Amino acid sequence: MPQLSDTPRRPTYPLAHATRLKPRRWPLVLRFYKGAIHNLIILPVTLHSLFTALIVYLDRHVTGNLGLPASIVPSLSIVVGLMLVFRNQTSYDRFWTGRNCAQQCATCVRNLARSFLVSATGKEQWDEDSGGLSEKEKADTEKVIKVLIAILYAIKHNLRAEYNIPPTSFSPDENGIHTFRSEYDALLPPDLVGFEDQGLGLPLQLSVIVEGYIRRGFNRGWFHGPQASQLTVQLNTLVDAYGKMETIRSTPIPVAHLIHQKQVLALFTGVLPFATVDDFGWWAVPIVGLVAFTLYGIEGIGVQLEDPFGYDKNDIKMDGIVEDTRREVMVMVEEWKLAVEGGGTQPGRGGMFE
Structure with missing residues (x-):
């Protein structure tokens, strides 16, 4: 079976946006951009290398006695290693938890959309002879499906501290004039009034609309009691997953730990030139630079993984997750509309809502 990277790339295959779109052309060892963190460390590495060069020059040409015993290095390296292991484990745990919660939100939207569309057939469960959906019921169902997708967009933007209803960006129209547009304004009810200026997040506000649809579906006979309860559990799970991502976003690593870690790194790489100058001479400069580069x-x-919901190359692909889920759900909506409006499926084509 061919690997995913060997198959032809198409714009609409499942998970097209959340996965890597093309195979890597260069070995990662040769990459110095697009995901690398060299821009974050170039300054301290350069400064420590220059400081080492100064120490070597003073030791060789001025004082001649700046060297320290090499045994001091293992004592400090143990502390530095423990601190870096703790920092990276904590940061990656935040990244992994955030990724799982993002997928949980998408899964809940899939489950709710599937249940809503299958149940909204226009036939009450105890009366197979009842009529089809009214226009109001069709519009209500399509509206709530769009709201489900909008919840994912709202979650993504709230985690990036991009507020307003909906978040807007400059985009040129057909005349080349830049106007404010949104990536998901068409998914929101046209009469929606936001309360973000009063402290109410848009994801929670939209979840109220979904909860209201579940109640209406129960009253219409589309959902029986246990099913309506399970749908509410799915909605609660979505909100709970969003809350966990909010916790990651709003709870950074304690500043006391960050300060001490920076100081210990600076101390270790600052002492290292004195411990290597006698044994390595000018070779101490690249050695210290390499150690500083590594640490x-x-x-x-x-630092990159601590807040995984932004736009960095190493962040969670929130845009791709949301876009893939939107495409999946909207395909189901189109098939559902064919079933409830067209009286079935197209000739020679099986439908999922028969």
């Missing part, structure tokens, strides 16, 4: 690089990875 500050590990620390830089922790």
